[in-house]
């Protein structure tokens with residue numbers, strides 16, 4: 636009996652510990668958390684004069700990427716937002732000449748993967764790392780003295796005209812020009828399939844020789860057949876493995 640009484644407080648303490656532990660670990664969670672990361676589109680809409688930039692942020696889905704990044708990263712982001720006037724003063728057809736992928740790159744080029752206050756630009760190391768990456772074709776430099784911040788790409792000199800929004804995670808600055816990088820206007824390498832020149836070579840070397848042509852196509856047929864057989868074999872094997 637005495638033993639039971641003497642262990643009872645211990646058991647009680649143990650139970651208390653077990654019960655209180657989850658409560659203790661939970662208690663910091665419901666703390667009145669921050670109101671969530673700022674929404675980039677909402678910030679720009681409120682500031683007006685960014686309808687083109689907003690449209691591009693949405694259609695390229697870069698806005699979603701950025702909002703996701705903001706909620707995860709603690710490095711923050713700096714966005715250079717060109718005004719509608721900046722887009723209007725582009726050479727006509729500039730935007731239309733871009734592919735969808737290039738539009739994504741153009742918008743990503745306006746976003747630096749780090750938070751910069753105006754004064755921090757003075758010590759920034761050039762070129763800045765934008766969301767496009769690839770500093771060679773997409774260089775973005777800043778020079779700053781006091782509150783004057785200039786931005787240079789290899790095609791455009793622009794000026795930071797205004798602070799649209801800033802906290803310690805996100806900074807949005809108004810820029811007076813669309814930041815065009817040279818990399819967007821480099822003609823894409825001639826990608827088309829390497830089959831074409833081969834065909835040309837065959838027809839050039841024997842333009843009238845029908846048997847040769849038949850032989851060649853027969854060879855191609857065989858190899859395609861072999862490839863197909865191989866791939867279905869691999870498929871069956873894979874099906875077995877999984």
Ligand SMILES: *[C@@H]1O[C@H](CO)[C@@H](O)[C@H](O)[C@H]1NC(C)=O
Pocket residue numbers: 778779780783784785
């Ligand atoms: C920014 O550019 C302007 C001309 O557009 C120039 O007068 C000024 O000195 C430049 N400032 C810096 C910090 O480069």
Ligand SMILES: *[C@@H]1O[C@H](CO)[C@@H](O)[C@H](O)[C@H]1NC(C)=O
Pocket residue numbers: 761762774775776787788789
């Ligand atoms: C940007 O700055 C780097 C480093 O100072 C320099 O090498 C490069 O030429 C600059 N590019 C442009 C476009 O100003």
Ligand SMILES: *[C@@H]1O[C@H](CO)[C@@H](O)[C@H](O)[C@H]1NC(C)=O
Pocket residue numbers: 789790791792
């Ligand atoms: C940008 O400014 C630099 C120096 O001020 C000048 O050499 C360059 O030509 C300018 N580039 C453009 C595209 O205006």
